Amino acid sequence: MNRQIRRKVIIILTPVLASALLLAVWETWVRVKDVKEYLLPTPSAVLTALIDDPGRYAEGARLSLQAALGGLLLASLGAFILAVAMAHSRALERALYPPALALKVTPVVAVAPLFTIWFGFGLAPKVLIAAMITFFPMLVNSVVGLRSIDPRAHDFMRTINASPWQIFWRLRVPSSLPYVFAGLRISVPLSLIGAVVAEFLSGSAGMGQIILIANGDFDTPALFGAIFVLAALGIVLTSSVALVERRVLFWHHSSVSL
Amino acid sequence: MNRQIRRKVIIILTPVLASALLLAVWETWVRVKDVKEYLLPTPSAVLTALIDDPGRYAEGARLSLQAALGGLLLASLGAFILAVAMAHSRALERALYPPALALKVTPVVAVAPLFTIWFGFGLAPKVLIAAMITFFPMLVNSVVGLRSIDPRAHDFMRTINASPWQIFWRLRVPSSLPYVFAGLRISVPLSLIGAVVAEFLSGSAGMGQIILIANGDFDTPALFGAIFVLAALGIVLTSSVALVERRVLFWHHSSVSL
Amino acid sequence: MISTSQHPNLSTHPAVEVRGLSHRYPVGNKTVAALQGVNLTVNDGEFVAVVGPSGCGKTTLLSIIAGLLPPTDGQVSVLGGDTGSARRSQELGLVTQDPGLLPWLDVASNVRLTLDITGHVDAADERVNELLERVGISHFARYYPGQLSGGMRQRVALARALVHHPRLLLMDEPFGALDEISREEMRFELLKVWEQERTSVVFVTHSIREAVLLADRVVVINGQPGRVTDVVEIDLERPRSESMEEGPRYQSLLADVKGLLVSGNDPSDSLSAVPEDRT
Amino acid sequence: MISTSQHPNLSTHPAVEVRGLSHRYPVGNKTVAALQGVNLTVNDGEFVAVVGPSGCGKTTLLSIIAGLLPPTDGQVSVLGGDTGSARRSQELGLVTQDPGLLPWLDVASNVRLTLDITGHVDAADERVNELLERVGISHFARYYPGQLSGGMRQRVALARALVHHPRLLLMDEPFGALDEISREEMRFELLKVWEQERTSVVFVTHSIREAVLLADRVVVINGQPGRVTDVVEIDLERPRSESMEEGPRYQSLLADVKGLLVSGNDPSDSLSAVPEDRT
Amino acid sequence: SSSAEDVELADLTFMAGFRAQANLPFVAAYVAQDQGFFADEKLNVSIRHSSGQNEHLKLLLEDEVQFTTGTAAQVLRRRADEIPIKAVALFGQRGDQGFVTRADSGIETPSDFEGRSVGFKAGVVPAELHALLKNVGLSVDDVELRAVGFDPRVFIENAVDVYPVFLDNEPDTIRRAGLDINVIDPQEFGVPTLGLTYLVTEEMLAERRDVIERFLRATLRAVEWIKTHVDEAVAITLTYADGADPEHQRFLLTTDLENAERADGIGRGTLAQWSALTDVLVEFEVLESAVDVASAFDGSLIDALYEDGQIN
């Protein structure tokens, strides 16, 4: 027990201490070298900026998070449904791969203005950009996941005449979950970036707007404040996915073979 | 032989035909609905734009490609070297993960101007942005790859007293290659996006500048022309990686167990 | 064969009847012959073991009987119908070396899955418990496959394959992964269940001893492509016991089958065999 | 033990000497005992087989002898020095069930790797060819592991473990994955090599028959944690042959070892065994 | 001066041509909204912002947006593409494009550009630069052109000698970063320039003149109000640009006010001004051929709103 707690403390403390060390080095370096604040602020200046107006960052984080999670949800659902089709047909997979790849290499900055035109103002284009940026990893992982069934289990289910529907729900879907979660771990930070870039380009409220305004005002502490908030969001979201994953996939990695 | 050729033809033809079909549907839809060109051009208008000035797109592609590949190379090398350290120490991995994640959730649009200031004009900031965006997937895959050694092979090498250096070069590095290549497949399109976004934000020459100017000129066919070129680059690059991967990793998936 | 499929429950039919069966796998742009002209009958309630060297097509044969693989040539009738109809009437049970349990379901749910899919939902839990009891793992009903040893997983696979009262049990090296002691235990476990249920069994194994100890008849497959080169009747009394292994009859049957195997295996046509010029 | 390590080549030392060896694995916040008070001597040039039920600690024992795992308690001397020194003087050869060949190297390069690492680069190619010849796979020198059958891979592993003239060969169920016929072949292959090289051998196996057929002595480990419960001298003449398996001496030795195993295994302390209340 | 009681309530969208900041035509809309001038005209206005990637013009054409802003040069270029948009008010009597140099660099006039590094934004060399250089007998071949992007810190950190700016914006930012600079306004070197306008579509102009008139009246009243309430106007702006620096926004607004000032009333313009700009654009091939300036600008509505320089 004691030992387990000590282990957990170490696991949590290591990254915290490492980050603290990094910030300390940064602070010292900026002070010693006397780097101008508009080029690189000290971490303490960044913290001051955050503490000065926490409500603004909280509201920005809320809006960006909303768009990111909406996009992630949309992309995950869409990708999974398309993946079901692609996992059942190699021809369909080959046919749909180039357009999917084209979508992937399309820079958001190129299409963000078009999205505003096509999908109006407000949340919709932000959600769609977050979805566009996360669609490809979710698709690829879902296809691989849906394909990665244990052939012995599949054989067994076929011998007892399980229907394709039963095989899908009872074998394919659970088998795909480890891959879907791996895709989520990649996509969570991407969706945040998508939402922020959309806000940055359209000037609509959220972390992206905070960055935009900070940039225009040479307010580098506020800019880094926004980056810190985004990093925190990214870490929290990724950890949450990892936590859910450990619950849902208890049978996967974590399980110990006796 | 005949059969094999037919198979290959099908593999190549399916995506080509599918893409052609997609373009045909798009062309028809735009024509029937009479969508205005500045909202969504027909594929034929996009092709006309490309044919009108192929030199410009070729030069843009060359510049963006240069930055993307430079960034990819830099990120891959840097990530691999850091991964060697992280693969040998869980504590180091835990310590470095949060800053790496922070880097990942930092939107390029937020730091691109700083990169120009820190690293000057021209190629350097573009390469660094492409590197920044591809660093994280390369790092994660390299760490996992360097860890994924066959424990039996490791045991054997230890019993014949192989040095850590020998184990590293003869076991760890080759074992990591499948993961490194998987990372490359993710990173290749990302590096392109990084270069293009950098060009877009700094207005320096390349596909990003073409997009910027097309947007400013109301020239949606040219904008889509740039997207088409980027998609083609992405597909060619990804296929090249796949080709090299098949050569280098002949022993991995492709090998048939008798 | 098809003409008799109207009477699937008439037990006067043999459980399995294979005539002139051949199978070729596509490999690249060629095909590789796995089985050639195989004939085999498994009578109702009979326990037939299939032995043969690696790569002779044992798994292929079992897959065809299970209806998992359409044969290239020849006729196969299972329980009086074609392979598809046997599968459709859910009269099959399958146990393979790597049993493919669902890792996200516990032991009881894995076994219950068969009943859910075949629609035997009445008193399903009682039936599951009965089977777990019979194969000796009722104490582990709430364990997940990842928490079990290989031997226990095989017991679960056996329970899962038997829980819906199948009329034909197909087993592909079910005990291959076990240590010798667990293996011995499982053999007699299987015999006990079989004697109670009188299921027909096709039992593929690498172990000649196991084949002779368990089966009514041992079918010997040799060559690549595989052919049935011999069939040996095992006239040892039932119930079988461990002590029989020391008996002279067992020893002579063992030697017979062994002889049929070694001589029947032509090393020159198999990669895994030794090259010709070796002395 | 340490005092004798100055004379590593003095073959008057036993190849392996294990005294009072215990090992505990950390599992979560507890430890699990795998071995308890094990004593074992392998004389120079001797072939010792180790048998025991699954989970009794055979692999653990072998890993400790190989110097891959530091023991929790007890003394281990290998070739007159400590385990580390045996490893450092590169006198060990290791073959495991899953041999861990490097898939990106062809057969010859896999075998050569041992010579490259141990620094025996003089006439390395000749030595590699000689070994490939001896284990009967010289025709496949340019094949990659993925293109070989399990049996051929084991032959490569054997060649790789022997190519640098090790003085102690450690084998952990090396033939477990093979079919019975390849297995039989490999056994006699191994004996032939051993008789020529007179390497000392520690051979872990699940198969009691194999142990009796190959070894000078069979060490029986039982229980969890495992202890050496018996040692049986195998006084069959050498060279061994297949026909010995029918002989009465072989049969009685087999029965002896079997008896020692079954009775020595208390099912109540092992998960893979049957729960107590089963009849 | 207010409209009749029986006019219908009109729903419309105003989209500023860039992000929220204190450009006069933007602030006029913010203030008209905040002070109820839109409501007085029975206008229900939603205010949006563009990323500056021209989507405001596309949305205008789609009638998703009824009013937007754009520079006179932009309007002329779109007209050259036969895109049916029209300016109905001209705020910037001079353009907002200019250049800055370090005070200690000795670069004070365009003649000093020779041999120096000169930045340009957005991928294209602006007509203003061509014209400036030509007026002093130089061309772009005599300078070292460099794409510098949109962040003036690049200039502060000394990477380029001549940096392109929005005159109402970056000079202040740069000075406040502690750098002394020379500001070069092309207009002062004989280059005719014009700034921001309010834009509508031709269709709108033909069919909904009354709405345009009401919009113009409301925003012009706002401009009048802004003149005497600069601080309040900045505060209102900050509700759209939360977190922006009020001092800087104040600079923007006052600069724009100065540049918009004209005796006969803010927002007005003449076709002669537009023709002079057209000539420059044609000369430097920003426009392929002359555009009929009457198709680009219709001052009749705004002219009708003024009487002796006062809004009626």
Ligand SMILES: Nc1ncnc2c1ncn2[C@@H]1O[C@H](COP(=O)(O)OP(=O)(O)OP(=O)(O)O)[C@@H](O)[C@H]1O
């Ligand atoms: N999917 C496949 N594609 C191509 N060839 C195959 C395939 N499956 C099996 N084969 C080949 O068919 C032959 C018979 O294989 P099968 O697996 O039925 O043998 P087996 O007797 O079960 O062997 P083992 O004892 O090793 O399990 C072998 O030569 C094998 O290489």
Ligand SMILES: Nc1ncnc2c1ncn2[C@@H]1O[C@H](COP(=O)(O)OP(=O)(O)OP(=O)(O)O)[C@@H](O)[C@H]1O
């Ligand atoms: N890395 C480990 N961590 C924790 N426990 C372990 C570990 N390795 C082995 N054990 C435990 O130690 C005991 C002995 O394991 P070991 O692998 O040595 O047995 P074995 O005799 O080789 O078994 P088998 O015949 O199945 O190979 C078992 O109870 C096992 O569960």
Ligand SMILES: [Mg+2]
């Ligand atoms: Mg098989």
Ligand SMILES: [Mg+2]
């Ligand atoms: Mg073991």
